[in-house]
Amino acid sequence: MSIEQALSFxxxxxxxxxxxxxxxxxxxxxxxxxxxSPVRILDTHDKCLFDIxxxxxxxxxxxxxxxxxxELEPIGYIEAYAPLPSLQSAAQLIQLILYSxxxxxxxxxxxxxxxxxxxxxxxxxxxxxxxxxVKYKKLAExxxxxxxxxxxxxxxxxxxxxxxxxxASIGRLAAGIAHEINNPIGFIRSNLTSTESYLNALTKxxxxxxxxxxxxxxxxxxxxxxxxxxxxxxxxxxxxxxxGIDRVAAIVKDLKSFSRVNDxxxxxxxxxxxxxxxxxxxxxxxxxxxxxxxxxxxxxxxFCHPAELGQVFLSLLLNAADxxxxxxxxxxxxxxxESNICIEMRDTGCGISESDLSHIFDPFFTTKDVGxxxxxxxxxxxxxxxxxxxxxxxxSKLDKGTLVTICLPIQHKKY
Amino acid sequence: MAIHDxxxxxxxxxxxxxxxxxxxxxxxxxxxxxxxxxxxKGEIMMMETTNDRTLFFDLLxxxxxxxxxxxxxxxxxxxxxxxxxxxxxxAVLSRADGVVFVADSQLSQSINNGQSFENLEANANxxxxxxxxxxxxxxxxxxxxxxxxxxxxxxxxWQQAPWxxxxxxxxxxxxxxxxxQALLSQVYNQLNTEFKFLDQHNLTQxxxxxxxxxxxxxxxx
Ligand SMILES: Nc1nc2c(ncn2[C@@H]2O[C@H](COP(=O)(O)OP(=O)(O)OP(=O)(O)O)[C@@H](O)[C@H]2O)c(=O)[nH]1
Ligand SMILES: Nc1ncnc2c1ncn2[C@@H]1O[C@H](COP(=O)(O)OP(=O)(O)OP(=O)(O)O)[C@@H](O)[C@H]1O
Ligand SMILES: [Mg+2]
Ligand SMILES: [Mg+2]
Numbered sequence: 001m002s003i004e005q006a007l008s009f010x011x012x013x014x015x016x017x018x019x020x021x022x023x024x025x026x027x028x029x030x031x032x033x034x035x036x037s038p039v040r041i042l043d044t045h046d047k048c049l050f051d052i053x054x055x056x057x058x059x060x061x062x063x064x065x066x067x068x069x070x071e072l073e074p075i076g077y078i079e080a081y082a083p084l085p086s087l088q089s090a091a092q093l094i095q096l097i098l099y100s101x102x103x104x105x106x107x108x109x110x111x112x113x114x115x116x117x118x119x120x121x122x123x124x125x126x127x128x129x130x131x132x133x134v135k136y137k138k139l140a141e142x143x144x145x146x147x148x149x150x151x152x153x154x155x156x157x158x159x160x161x162x163x164x165x166x167x168a169s170i171g172r173l174a175a176g177i178a179h180e181i182n183n184p185i186g187f188i189r190s191n192l193t194s195t196e197s198y199l200n201a202l203t204k205x206x207x208x209x210x211x212x213x214x215x216x217x218x219x220x221x222x223x224x225x226x227x228x229x230x231x232x233x234x235x236x237x238x239x240x241x242x243x244g245i246d247r248v249a250a251i252v253k254d255l256k257s258f259s260r261v262n263d264x265x266x267x268x269x270x271x272x273x274x275x276x277x278x279x280x281x282x283x284x285x286x287x288x289x290x291x292x293x294x295x296x297x298x299x300x301x302x303f304c305h306p307a308e309l310g311q312v313f314l315s316l317l318l319n320a321a322d323x324x325x326x327x328x329x330x331x332x333x334x335x336x337x338e339s340n341i342c343i344e345m346r347d348t349g350c351g352i353s354e355s356d357l358s359h360i361f362d363p364f365f366t367t368k369d370v371g372x373x374x375x376x377x378x379x380x381x382x383x384x385x386x387x388x389x390x391x392x393x394x395x396s397k398l399d400k401g402t403l404v405t406i407c408l409p410i411q412h413k414k415y
Numbered sequence: 416m417a418i419h420d421x422x423x424x425x426x427x428x429x430x431x432x433x434x435x436x437x438x439x440x441x442x443x444x445x446x447x448x449x450x451x452x453x454x455x456k457g458e459i460m461m462m463e464t465t466n467d468r469t470l471f472f473d474l475l476x477x478x479x480x481x482x483x484x485x486x487x488x489x490x491x492x493x494x495x496x497x498x499x500x501x502x503x504x505x506a507v508l509s510r511a512d513g514v515v516f517v518a519d520s521q522l523s524q525s526i527n528n529g530q531s532f533e534n535l536e537a538n539a540n541x542x543x544x545x546x547x548x549x550x551x552x553x554x555x556x557x558x559x560x561x562x563x564x565x566x567x568x569x570x571x572x573w574q575q576a577p578w579x580x581x582x583x584x585x586x587x588x589x590x591x592x593x594x595x596q597a598l599l600s601q602v603y604n605q606l607n608t609e610f611k612f613l614d615q616h617n618l619t620q621x622x623x624x625x626x627x628x629x630x631x632x633x634x635x636x
Contacts, residue, residue, distance in 0.1 A: 008506075010492070010507075012418075110472070114505075117502045118502050
């Protein structure tokens, strides 16, 4: 019999197997009492499995042997000095024991087998789970890596846009500034052209003087060339041109702070001055609809990045201008609150809805038309203010206006 | 795999009644016990729960002795049909020489039949039986009920399959013996090669079947 068969619950049981667990001495004692004879239980090969003897025994009957049946066929014998019917009924009794024992053995063997199979199945599943766990872990790791790479790509793209945004608002200024500079250049040029024609008249007079012309001729020439008017006009022209040149110089001076947008330089600077410059520089851009009111208190210099703060005020001013449809006001206030400088910018624009308010600092959030805004203005502002260890808050009411509050700690050069 | 015990000149053949819960497997072998007239017929050993659901298996031992003196012993098992007892089903199915798949004809049971048949195929493979060469009969039981699948539809469904299909009412026994007969003829063919029924034991297929079913002993001595 192979091991597998031996393990299987439905193998053919031997008499020996079916009697294991049975208290054989009690069984034999009972048989002995009943049959009044020594008893032997034999296997199919007549090998004695159990027996019991009597001390004093008289043979009243000849020795008889009868089969013990298993499922269908004899699996052993019982032998005693007893009448056959008694022996057969003893065999019946033993068969009942064998039957119930085989029932028990099959059930318990099957139980053990299924338990073992279930356990192996569990182990197999556990192993499979382990492998898939490792697989998923690897997958998760590689996904993680890819996500990180992707995030990096996005971050660089955003940084680029962010840098562009800094320049974009300045780009928006360029048109106004160009106009502002072109204007004086235009009239200075036309003034110089006029001066050129006045020079012709003077040359004629000079020639007449050199040839020793008469007074009356020179006077006539003076009249003809309208030199009286020329003298007055020249005075105006010169004054106007100098004014114009001063204006250009002023613009260039204001522009200087913005020309250093990407400068890392920090210095002690006057916030009020930065605000004035910013307002000034974007005035031509916004003055037809914005009335800018400045209420600037006496505040100390702070160690900061003036170009960047200028950028912040410019961005906020442009937002205010965009929020105003026809005509409106922007009031900028500065003041000191504990150890902070506080800047408030209040506009009478369209305001921000409650649902938008929670998103306005999100990169690329914009309610403006394509090409009008990319939605980085406030993101940049917040970053700059945070870099200055300050805070930027916005409260707003639809159709009423918006209040932007910036607080900057008063700090001075650290080294 | 039938086992030949040369020591006692005994061949043990294992037959298994498989199928979904409550399809009538246990009832089938109870009818076999009543209807078969073979020489050797043991008692049915039932291992069931209180409400008649098979818990481990049922076992009906049957047998006859050939003229050559070979004891051919059949152990007819039923498996528990309830889905939860799958390990037990697998253990009982292992080393089977033939299988009767007892399907429940009721229309409401067709999904259960399908799942149980798939389970039979899967388990046969798991315990190392070659499903393609395994002797198998499909029995549609409970033909006495209404709302059952029609015979034509059953025939159509199994048209492509190599196995014989029978119809039965296990309560009154009709079709039960015919099912066993259809299985025995396949089992004979399968085992004849290995155990030389005809050559060594002078046992024809008809005698093999008849000895178990009617107890007809037409030994040609
Ligand atoms: N009407 C009718 N009822 C049947 C038939 N065969 C079996 N039954 C009944 O169906 C129920 C279940 O029969 P069983 O033989 O115990 O079913 P089983 O396949 O052994 O069920 P499990 O042991 O749970 O797998 C019993 O109430 C049977 O009387 C049949 O042909 N017709
Ligand atoms: N003063 C304001 N009044 C009303 N709405 C405002 C104001 N400031 C900001 N918003 C709202 O917040 C949004 C985001 O502003 P943000 O400055 O970040 O981007 P943007 O102005 O749309 O584009 P840009 O990147 O060009 O600045 C604006 O689109 C607008 O809806
Ligand atoms: Mg903006
Ligand atoms: Mg059952």
